[in-house]
Amino acid sequence: MVPVGCGVFVVLNLAPLLVLAVPPIETQPEQVHISYPGLPGSMEVTWTTLAETEGSTVEYGLQGGRLFEMTAKGNATLFVDGGSERRKMYIHRVTLTDLRPASVYVYHCGSEAGWSDVFSFTALNESVSWSPRFAIYGDMGNENPQSLARLQKETQVGMYDVILHVGDFAYDMDEDNGRIGDEFMRQIQSIAAYVPYMTCPGNHESAYNFSNYRNRFSMPGNTEGLWYSWNVGSAHIISLSTEIYFFLDYGLDLVFKQYEWLKKDLEEANRPENRAERPWIITMGHRPMYCSNNDKDDCTKFESYVRLGRNDTKPPAPGLEELLYLYGVDLELWAHEHTYERLWPVYGYKVFNGSLERPYLNPKAPVHIITGSAGCREKHDTFVPNPRDWSAFRNTDYGYTRMQVLNNTHLYLEQVSDEQDGKVIDSIWVVKEKHGFSAWF
Secondary structure (H helix, E strand, O other), X not given: OEEEEOOEEEOOOOOOOOOOOOOOXXXXXXXXXXXXXXXXXXXXXXXXXXXXXXXXXXXXXXXXOOOOOEEEEOEEEEEEOOOOOOOEEEEEEEEEOOOOOOOEEEEEEEEOOEEOOOEEEEOOOOOOOOOOEEEEXXXXXXXXXXXXXXXXXXXXXXXXXXXXXXXXXXXXXXXXXXXXXXXXXXXXXXXXXXXXXXXXXXXXXXHHHHHHHHHHOOOOOOOOOOOEEEEEOOEEEEEOOOHHHOOHHHOOHHHHHHHHHHHHHHXXXXXXXXXXXXXXXXXXOOOOOOOOEOOOOHHHOOOOHHHHEEOOOOOOEEOOHHHHHHOOOOEEEEOOOOOEEEEXXXXXXXXXXXXXXXXXXXXXXXXXXEEOOOEOOOOOOOEOOOOOOOEEEEEOOOEEEEEEEOOOOEEXXXXXXXXXXXXEEEEEEEEOOOOOHHHHO
C-alpha cells in the first residue's frame, strides 16, 4: 500500500505486465519484386507469403486513372527450404499482359487474406530506338549492403529502367533456414518492386541445388533463371550460369545444355534482321573469365574453367570465351570479385583495342566489366600489385555500375563509388559502327 494523504491508501498492482506476443500475419504479402518475362507488353509480379492463401491476385491500373481497375490472377507454389526446419513458404507469381509501353502502372498484390503496400512501375518501352538505363552489381549481402540505400533512392527517383544483379545474394539466402533470404528480399523490395530485377546465379546460391535462387526469382524461359535471354531497346541480353562449371554434383549435363542453348540463342540473335534491330549483345554471368585479384579464384588463372572449359570431365566441358567471340558479343558483365575492374577489349589473353588513342572505338574484341563491390559481409577483395596488360582500371571502393544503351552505335558505362558519396570514379563510351564477328577485323 502507498499513502496518498489524509489516511488514504491505494493498493498498487506491482505484478509485471504481461505482454502478449502477436504472431505475424503469415498471409500478408512480402518480398514483392517484378521482372520482365520476355514477352512484349508484360511484367511479372512475384511475392511471398508464409502461409497458404486463397488466390494470388494483382490489382492494378494506369497512374492517374481509376485505382486498381484491372485484375490479374496467377498461382502460388510451395517452396520448402532445405534446412533442418524444412520451413515452408509460398511463392506467388502473376503475369500482367497487354500493358501499354512506357506507361506507369500502380499496383498491389495479395488476396482477401492480406494485401501488399501500393507500388508502381513503368511498362517497358518496346521501341528498339529506346535508350534504357541500368544499375548493375553483384555480391550484395543482407549484412553490410553498402550500396543499398543509394540504389533505393536512385531507383525511386526514376534513374533506372532495369536492375541487373549479377549473382550472389544475401550471403546466404539459405542461412537460418531461409530467414536470411527472406530478410534480403524484404531489403531489396524498395528497389525491386518498382523496376524489373533481373538476375543470374552465383556461388553463394549453391545450397540445395540453388533452390532458394530458383524458387524466389522469376526469370524468362524455362530454366528457373539459370540461363535465359531477353530484348530491351537495341540490346539482346543473355544471362548465364557460370556455377555449372563448379558444382558438377548437380549435373555435368547442365554445362552442355547451357552451351547448346547459348549457341542457338546467339545464332538467332545474329540473324541479319535481328542483329540490325538489336545490334548490341550483352552477357551477364557471375564468375569472370579474367581478373587481377589476389585470391586464386578461377579468373586469376589462365586455365579459367569459364573461359576455356574443363578437360577433367568426360566428355570435356566447353568454355565460353571462343563462342562469345565467334558470335560478336559486345559486352560481358561479371561480378564475384568484391572490387570493380574494367578491361581493355580482350580475347585469348591478348588486348585488341580499337586504337591507341580510342581503345573502345570499334574495339576488336569483347569488353569486360567486373562489378562485384555492392557490399557484403565478406567486405573487399584485393588486387595483385602488377596486373596483366588487359587490365585498364581497377578500384576497391564499394559501389556499382550504371549503363545506358544509347542507340545502335553508342553505349555508356560508369562506376559509382558509394564510399565517395556517389562520385563517378570511372566512365567509358563503347562506340561501334559495326557489330558481329566481322567487327573484329
